[in-house]
Amino acid sequence: MSFLSNLRKRFDSKRVTLQLDDIQGLILRSRPEPYVGIHAMLHVDDAAGGRDLIGRLAGHVPSAEGWTEDMPAWMGVALSHAGLKALGLPDDSLKSFPLAFQQGMAARAAQLRDEGENEPETWEEAYQNESCHIALSIFAQSDAELQRVKANAMAELEQATGVRLMGTHEFGADKEAKNPFGYRDSISQPTVAGAGVEPNPGDERAIAAGEFILGEDSEAGSPVAMPSPDVLGRNGSFVVLRKYESCVGAFNDFLREHGSDEEAQDRLGAKMFGRWRSGAPLNMSPDQDDEALGADRDKNNDFDYSDDTKGLICPHSAHMRRMNPRGSKLTILTDQNIHRIIRRSSTFGPKWSRDMTTSDDTGDRGLFFIFISARAFDTIEFLQQEWINRGNFLDLGEERDPVVGLHEQPGRFTIPDQPVRRRVNGVTTFNRLRGGEYMFMPSISALKWIGEGSWLRG
Ligand code: HEM
Structure with missing residues (x-):
């Protein structure tokens, strides 16, 4: 049975308790099979120009509403702490994020055991000196769909002032979805309680939504700490992004x-x-x-x-x-x-x-290697x-x-x-x-809130 029909069979809208229309679709949507896509890393030099871009990109980010339905392509947007700072977010808000996120992945090398051949000094330029402020990810079923969504995003970027493209990276795999070593991956994913699907036969029980979505109750019975203000944190999540050469x-x-x-x-x-x-x-x-x-x-x-x-x-x-x-x-x-x-990894290079x-x-x-979790760091x-x-x-x-x-x-x-x-x-x-880099994937309303620079208007 195909991945999507299996998902649809297990979905019942009556079971949904999450605010799917405010959560970025990429959080719940698995990669299509086959898939193609692109990650783009952006750097913000001008806060107002950056905010304007985020506001416009928000219009291109599909929510998780109907996340079990077929969709030809979708985009997700995530921001690093340096990115939030460059966008001019207020200080008390910046300080409300987890310490590891505030410091960024390179500064956490000791805790991550990123030493020797993996140490940050050896990394590619796009990840040096906290350069990656905004990460755009597009997943698509076909090259034509990828080009369509990419063209929309690039048109927004061209209109933006004070935002630089640091690098892009294309990826993809055929319908067997094999990784660079020839193994099918992204098979085992947790079932998120409240997203509307029952676990697959033999899967473990559904995991409390607050382990993945900020503001929801976690396995401990209450939400994990959430960045403030509420409109920024709620329905967002955290993302770990690690690029590996295999x-x-x-x-x-x-x-x-x-x-x-x-x-x-x-x-x-x-x-x-x-x-x-x-x-x-x-x-x-x-x-x-x-x-x-x-x-x-x-x-x-x-x-x-x-x-x-x-x-x-x-x-x-x-x-x-x-x-x-x-x-x-x-x-x-x-x-x-x-x-x-929740793993959203993508493979690149020859089979x-x-x-x-x-x-x-x-x-x-x-x-x-990309994963999503409210406790990601x-x-x-x-x-x-x-x-x-x-x-x-x-x-x-x-x-x-x-x-x-x-x-x-x-x-x-x-x-x-x-x-x-x-x-x-x-x-x-x-x-x-x-x-x-350590990233934050805001809700759709938080993207709009950033886009409007709402805090600047008092
Ligand atoms: C970088 C190269 C990596 C490769 C080639 C790789 C490959 C795989 C493969 C083939 C599977 C089994 C199929 C599946 O369920 O998806 C798997 C499972 C998994 N991997 Fe990786 N992986 C990589 C990195 C990582 C890293 C860095 C982590 C965590 C920090 C990780 C966490 C997991 C998890 C949680 C599972 C599912 C285990 C389960 O539920 O049974 N992987 N990986």
């Missing part, structure tokens, strides 16, 4: 070195991700890939790790199991539901091919420190995530097995960070 040649070489034939290489790759390339989870298809299962949204997330406590099917250290342990027993306890995130090696890797493939800093760049919570000492961990020294990947576990050495940084 070292596909090095990953292929690693699989070749440790797998005697293609079957063994594919098995090792699946153990590292937790799913086969089709998207079929190891825990539902332990021995080989299953294309039909991988493509079936009704079935491909219908599992947990309760029958696999020893990790004999899906290793504890697999990327996906680390990122959502689905009830696994952890050595260091934590509430897994407050670390759930994966098995033959590629390190020597023909031109560094033109990667992933814009606490969550990413927790994930980076504890679940990605450590293994203590799994009794694995300093072993890191084999897909997204930073490996300054070649690391190790442990595959539980009987009679003895297998340890695969030589894991390197398969995804290098090229830049990133």
Whole structure:
């Protein structure tokens, strides 16, 4: 069953409790399949010109009303703290944002463990010196639709005074929605309570809306702290944007070195991700890939790790199991539901091919890792420190995530097995960070409020 028809089947407007007409559509809408799109990074030199642009862009941002219906293309707008400052927001409002957001991603490198080859000094220019003030993202079903929405946004930009385009980045994937390593992604997403859909069969329960939408009750029973004034914060969310260069040649070489034939290489790759390339989870298809299962949204997330406590099917250290342990027993306890995130990542560069090696890797493939959460900064800093760049919570000492961990020294990947576990050495940084920023995705009414410079008129 296709992604959209699956969603529509689970939707009932009577269940909606959120103010969908005020929430940016991108928060709830998943990528189309196939998809194309563009991210554009803008810098504001003139506050009044910037505000005017935001006000006009607001007219092009669809809300989440009808978010389960087909839509050919949509745009989202997010702002960094430096951006809000450049737009002239009042001081008390600027100070009401979470400290990490006020400081920006580069300044949080220590908390994010963005060190060595991932340190901010190595990032692309668009992310240096808090340059990225406004991020526009367009997702579309076809190139023609992308060009149409992009032309509208660019026409608004051309009319704007004092706003510079720092860079654009195009992305896309075919209908199998595979990432640079050839794996289908964006499969497992949390169900947001109050958005109108029931969880998919086997999915975990719906998560309180306040984990994703500011002003709504969170898992703790009350809203998380919200920036002020109310019109600015309510129905907005926070966004983590991280651009990765995927070292596909090095990953292929690693699989070749440790797998005697293609079957063994594919098995090792699946153990590292937790799913086969089709998207079929190891825990539902332990021995080989299953294309039909991988493509079936009704079935491909219908599992947990309760029958696999020893990790004999899906290793504890697999990327996906680390990122959502689905009830696994952890050595260091934590509430897994407050670390759930809505992922809106996008892939760029040529499709994966098995033959590629390190020597023909031109560094033109990667992933814009984007996620949305009301606790986005606490969550990413927790994930980076504890679940990605450590293994203590799994009794694995300093072993890191084999897909997204930073490996300054070649690391190790442990595959539980009987009679003895297998340890695969030589894991390197398969995804290098090229830049990133902490962003705020305001509601539609907040975009208009900024556009009108309402606070300046008293
Ligand atoms: C940068 C390269 C990355 C690649 C290639 C990658 C790839 C994947 C793949 C193939 C899956 C399984 C399919 C799916 O459910 O989407 C997955 C799941 C997931 N990834 Fe990543 N990922 C990357 C980065 C990250 C980062 C940096 C984080 C978190 C900070 C993350 C968090 C997650 C989560 C939460 C899941 C879903 C787990 C579940 O619910 O079972 N990923 N990723």
